[in-house]
Amino acid sequence: MYTATKKGSPLKALRPGSKTPQQLRSQVHPKSGAKLGVLPGGHLNPAFSLTMCLLNQCPWWKMPIFCAVQVLAAFLGAGTVYALYYDAIHSYSNGTLAVTGPHETASIFATYPAPYLSLRNGFLDQVLGTAVLVVSILAITDARNKRIPPGLEPLAVGLLVLSLSLAMGANCSCAINPARDLGPRLFTYVAGWGPQVFRWVHLAGHYWWWVPVLAPLVGAAAGTAVYQLGVEIHHPPAQDEEEALSTEKPRRGAEKDVETPVYAVNMYAETWADGNLEVLPAGQRGK
Numbered sequence: 584m585y586t587a588t589k590k591g592s593p594l595k596a597l598r599p600g601s602k603t604p605q606q607l608r609s610q611v612h613p614k615s616g617a618k619l620g621v622l623p624g625g626h627l628n629p630a631f632s633l634t635m636c637l638l639n640q641c642p643w644w645k646m647p648i649f650c651a652v653q654v655l656a657a658f659l660g661a662g663t664v665y666a667l668y669y670d671a672i673h674s675y676s677n678g679t680l681a682v683t684g685p686h687e688t689a690s691i692f693a694t695y696p697a698p699y700l701s702l703r704n705g706f707l708d709q710v711l712g713t714a715v716l717v718v719s720i721l722a723i724t725d726a727r728n729k730r731i732p733p734g735l736e737p738l739a740v741g742l743l744v745l746s747l748s749l750a751m752g753a754n755c756s757c758a759i760n761p762a763r764d765l766g767p768r769l770f771t772y773v774a775g776w777g778p779q780v781f782r783w784v785h786l787a788g789h790y791w792w793w794v795p796v797l798a799p800l801v802g803a804a805a806g807t808a809v810y811q812l813g814v815e816i817h818h819p820p821a822q823d824e825e826e827a828l829s830t831e832k833p834r835r836g837a838e839k840d841v842e843t844p845v846y847a848v849n850m851y852a853e854t855w856a857d858g859n860l861e862v863l864p865a866g867q868r869g870k
Contacts, residue, residue, distance in 0.1 A: 628760045629653055630713050630803035631720065637807045650762065657766025661692045665774060680775040682783050689776050692767035694756040694795050695783065702789040705755050706798045712751045713759045713802025714809065719743050721810045727818045758795035765796050 626632045626641075632649045635641035641649075665672065672680075672688050682689040689695065696705045722728055723739050731739050751757045758764045771780045781792050 627653065627762075628799075629762050630760065630799040631717065633800055633803045634717050634721070634807045637804065638811075653762035654766040654769070657762045657764075658770050659766075661767035661770040662774075664692070665770070680771075680777075682776055682779040689771050689780055689783075690756070692771050693780060693792075694758045694764050696755040696791055696794075697753065700754050702791070702794065705791070706794050708751065708754045709758060709795055709798030710802040710805060712747055712757055713799040714806035716743065716747060716759050717803050717806030718810050721807070722814065725814070728814065755795070759799050759802070761796045761799050768792060 626635075626649045629650045632641065632646055636643050636646050672691070676686045676688050679686070680689070681687045720740055720743070723731060723736055723743070747759065748757045768780050772778060781790070783792070784790060
């Protein structure tokens with residue numbers, strides 16, 4: 584659902600003589616794609632799954648499984664969009680599925696950099712965008728932070744993705760999700776665009792396809808570190824909080840748990856009489 588809405592939204596304005604799909608995506612798609620990418624507890628992004636593993640909130644052995652399922656889901660979402668807009672795509676491209684040129688359509692599915700963008704600047708773009716995404720999501724979902732009202736987390740994350748897409752989508756369409764780029768790119772490879780989707784060379788003879796796959800993972804690790812150092816380590820320990828609460832509000836019935844010492848009274852006392860030990864009743868002592 585996330586990939587289908589994100590990739591399909593720019594196609595509604597795909598007409599001969601209109602803007603390129605890449606230009607349309609940076610202006611149109613965030614409004615629809617952001618709304619479905621915020622399911623509570625959902626792993627829709629390998630970068631965020633990496634964050635959960637780094638925070639020990641998800642076992643590492645699940646990481647490859649999540650990534651594989653996410654890429655497969657993005658692949659199927661891209662196929663859904665292609666089937667739905669098959670006639671529009673072929674009409675716009677005159678039946679030629681191209682990666683470059685005035686009627687290219689590959690950028691509908693995967694991200695490609697703007698003509699002016701260098702590889703180094705594109706890598707930084709993806710690292711920074713993903714880091715901001717991770718820091719913001721951790722702040723929104725942190726129970727010990729000054730969080731938003733419960734139940735509004737999906738809306739907050741959706742607005743976050745929308746703002747990131749609008750603010751950082753001009754350079755290379757703001758991938759910030761390796762699965763949503765790699766899955767559709769694999770689909771275009773098998774659907775008719777061919778190996779050019781991986782061989783497409785940017786400025787100075789560099790391949791671009793690996794940037795939206797690797798850079799978001801680096802950004803996720805950086806964002807996690809920033810939040811841990813800037814916010815998480817400054818929270819009071821959870822155990823101290825529990826002890827403070829238990830001191831202020833004693834638990835009902837706690838007085839029953841207090842151990843009361845029990846003393847046994849000896850009815851006889853030992854005393855010396857004429858050098859011999861005699862045992863006298865306690866009432867006769869001192870007589």
